[in-house]
Amino acid sequence: MTMWQIVLLAGIACVALKLAGYLVPPAVLERPAAARTADLVTVAMLAALVVVQTLGTGQAIVLDARVPAVVVAAVLFAVRVPFIVVVIVAAAVAAGIRAFV
Template sequence: MTTWHIILIASAATLALKLAGHLVPAGFLERERPARIADLLTVALLSALIAVQTLGAGQQVVVDARVPAVIVAAALYALKVPFIVVVAVAAAVAAGIRAFV
């Protein structure tokens, strides 16, 4: 697989899902249990991505400048600071630690 293959297949899949919601008669996903799982799936995947992105380095778990950056980001989100500002501050925290420590 090349990067383009990955991009094309993933884009086709997400677009097909969007179309399914509008073209297929409602039913399965409106029931309580599937709707709840679909909802929690988003939470689990995003949380797992945060963990891997913060602690993962290939197949190793390491604690480095990303950890304080993410803690600062969490504090800023709690204070309702806008997304784009938080992301920029998190990058600056990690970059600052790497430059000066």
């Protein structure tokens, strides 16, 4: 697969899922197990992505400047600082540590 094929395939798959939502009868969501599982899958994937993005470097687990940056981000989200501010502060924390340590 070339990078273009991957980009287009993944993009079309996401759009297709969005369209599917408009074709499905709303009664599907009345089944609690389906709705609950869909919500929890999103939670699990985001949590896994936080871990992989914070600790992973290829297949290695590496503790570096990303860890304190993510801890700071979690604290800021907990005190309801706006999304974009937190993302910028997290980048600044990691960049600062890398510049001075």
